[in-house]
C-alpha cells in the first residue's frame with residue numbers, strides 16, 4: 394500500500410486540524426517539565442544529579458542547594474564509623490594527640506615505630522605560647538618534615554596548634570608537681586587538651602590516642618594492643634626507668650598515680666570539700682586511700698589484665714572518638730571535685746561509658 398493511501402494520512406489531508414489537539418497536548422507537557430531549566434541561563438555551578446532522565450527532573454534539588462559548587466557538602470554517616478577490637482583490619486582512623494611543652498627525640502622515634510598503619514593515623518599537637526614553646530615548634534616541625542618525606546613513616550595528617558590559653562612559666566619537675574600549683578596547672582592543661590581534641594577531631598576519626606609528649610617508650614603495637622580491649626576508655630600503666638642505687642642496676646618504678654579506683658575515704662574527702670575545691674591524687678597531704686593502678690603491676694601476670702577505673706591520667710589513653718563526640722571533655726573547673734584527665738573519666742562515666750586500665754601493660758615516662 395502506498396504511503397499516501399494510509400487511512401491516517403488521508404484523514405490528515407481531509408481535516409488538518411485533527412493534528413492540533415495532540416501537538417498542543419505535547420507542548421503543554423513539555424512546558425510543565427522543562428520550562429524551568431530551558432528558560433533560565435545555565436548557572437555558574439550546577440549541583441549534579443546522578444539520574445538525568447526526564448522523570449527524575451521533576452524531583453529537583455531544593456532551591457537552597459541549587460547553586461552550590463560540586464562537593465560543597467560532605468556526607469559522613471556516623472552510623473558506619475566503627476571503633477572495634479580489630480581496628481586495623483577495619484581500617485579505623487586514629488587521632489594521636491599530644492600536648493607538648495618539650496620535644497623529646499625519644500618520643501618521636503617511638504611514635505615513628507608504631508606498627509599501626511600510619512596512613513590511618515593523624516597527629517595533633519598543642520604547644521604552649523612560651524619561649525620553650527618556640528623551641529618545641531622548631532624541633533617538631535623539623536621532625537615532621539623528615540617523617541612525612543618518607544613513604545614508610547608518613548602519617549595521614551599532622552596538625553600543630555599554638556595554644557591561645559595560659560600555661561605555667563616554670564616546667565621543672567619540682568615546680569610543676571608542687572601541690573599548691575596543681576589546680577592552676579591542671580586547669581591550664583585541661584584547656585589545652587580540649588582545644589586540641591575539639592580542633593582536630595574529624596568525622597572519620599574512630600579513636601583518639603592521648604599520648605603525652607614525654608612518653609618515650611611503648612610497645613610498637615600500642616594502638617592494636619589497647620584497641621583489642623574494645624573499651625570506650627582504656628589507660629596503660631605509666632612507669633619510669635631509673636638507676637636503682639640500692640642494687641646498682643637499671644630498674645623501673647611507677648610514675649603516674651592518676652589511674653585510680655574511688656575509695657570510701659576519697660568520697661568522704663570530696664563530701665567535706667567546698668564547691669570549688671579539688672582532690673588531686675598522689676599527694677600525702679590528701680590521703681584518699683584510693684587503690685592506684687600503678688601499684689597493681691604484676692610482672693608475672695597477663696599484660697592484658699583489665700581493671701575498672703574511676704580516675705585516669707593522660708599518659709597513654711585510648712578513647713573511642715564517640716566518647717568525645719558525645720561531649721566528654723577535660724573539665725578545667727571542679728567537676729565532682731575533679732579536674733582535667735580525672736574529671737574526664739568522671740564525665741565519661743556520667744555519660745554512661747566505662748573506664749578501664751591495664752595494670753600490667755607498661756609504657757615509660759621520660760626520666761628528667
Ligand SMILES: Nc1nc2c(ncn2[C@@H]2O[C@H](COP(=O)(O)OP(=O)(O)O)[C@@H](O)[C@H]2O)c(=O)[nH]1
Pocket residue numbers: 491492493494495519520521556559560561569581582585604605606607
Ligand atoms: N600545650 C601544653 N602542653 C603542656 C603544658 N605543660 C605540659 N604540657 C605537656 O602535657 C603533657 C603532660 O604534662 P607533664 O608536665 O608532663 O605532666 P606530668 O608528667 O604529670 O608531670 C606532656 O606531654 C607535656 O609536654 C602546657 O602548658 N601547654
Ligand SMILES: [Mg+2]
Pocket residue numbers: 605607758
Ligand atoms: Mg609528663
